[in-house]
Amino acid sequence: MKSTKFGTSVSNIPLIAHHFGSEGPKILILGGVHGDEVEGVVCAQALLSEFIEDFPYKLQLTLVPMFNVDGVLHQSRKNKNGVDLNRNLPTNDWTNDVAEERYYPGTAANSEPENQALTAWLEENNPKLIISLHSWKPLLNTNGDCHPEADIISEMTGLEIKESIGYPTPGCLGTYTGLERGMPTITYEIERGMSAPEVIKMHVPAIKKALFATQERK
Numbered sequence: 001m002k003s004t005k006f007g008t009s010v011s012n013i014p015l016i017a018h019h020f021g022s023e024g025p026k027i028l029i030l031g032g033v034h035g036d037e038v039e040g041v042v043c044a045q046a047l048l049s050e051f052i053e054d055f056p057y058k059l060q061l062t063l064v065p066m067f068n069v070d071g072v073l074h075q076s077r078k079n080k081n082g083v084d085l086n087r088n089l090p091t092n093d094w095t096n097d098v099a100e101e102r103y104y105p106g107t108a109a110n111s112e113p114e115n116q117a118l119t120a121w122l123e124e125n126n127p128k129l130i131i132s133l134h135s136w137k138p139l140l141n142t143n144g145d146c147h148p149e150a151d152i153i154s155e156m157t158g159l160e161i162k163e164s165i166g167y168p169t170p171g172c173l174g175t176y177t178g179l180e181r182g183m184p185t186i187t188y189e190i191e192r193g194m195s196a197p198e199v200i201k202m203h204v205p206a207i208k209k210a211l212f213a214t215q216e217r218k
Helices: 038-053 069-073 113-125 147-157 173-179 196-214
Strands: 002-008 014-020 026-031 060-064 129-136 139-143 160-162 185-191
Touching: 002 113, 014 038, 026 038, 026 113, 026 196, 038 060, 038 129, 038 185, 038 196, 129 173, 139 147, 139 173, 147 160, 147 185, 147 196, 173 185, 185 196
Parallel strands: 026 060, 026 129, 129 185, 139 160
Antiparallel strands: 002 014, 014 060, 139 185
16 A cells, blocks of 8 residues: 545645555545545444454556545535635536525636546546445435446345436536546445444445456456
């Protein structure tokens, strides 16, 4: 394992990325895009602990457990600038016209340092799969060809697979990567309020098993 600085937050706190493996398809796992969705951070941190003990894949995996570190530290959905990072990416449908303040997308697309680091990393690495760990109503929102992995996760967890989350999400990661750039993306919605032991018991084994399918990506 190697740990690096992925970028910096609005508060100039380093975003730490952990890297595993040296061959095979590249994959990115993000936790804490929304800082108040602690279940995703718990899952990401548990995956980190598991991978430190054993990484049995032919994959080049980058794991960022707390992407919105300011939000995680302040238990806030948005970053320190009050921006929803999952509405701020420079998608073709980005708009600053939003119905609810909780989805505030910023003054311009890709205005936030966290997303600037992310888009730079994506351009350089072109991952074959992205898993973004959130919490809400339990489901797997897939953008692009995610079905080898999503099918395994769904079978093990019972989570429904949906290509649409059910409402407009301009500026979101799934659109930016999965629909516009050919980087299959799973927005993984863990049940909000699930206890940490339950998150670890249900979702960590499912993701670990699904990653064996990712090895077959070209």
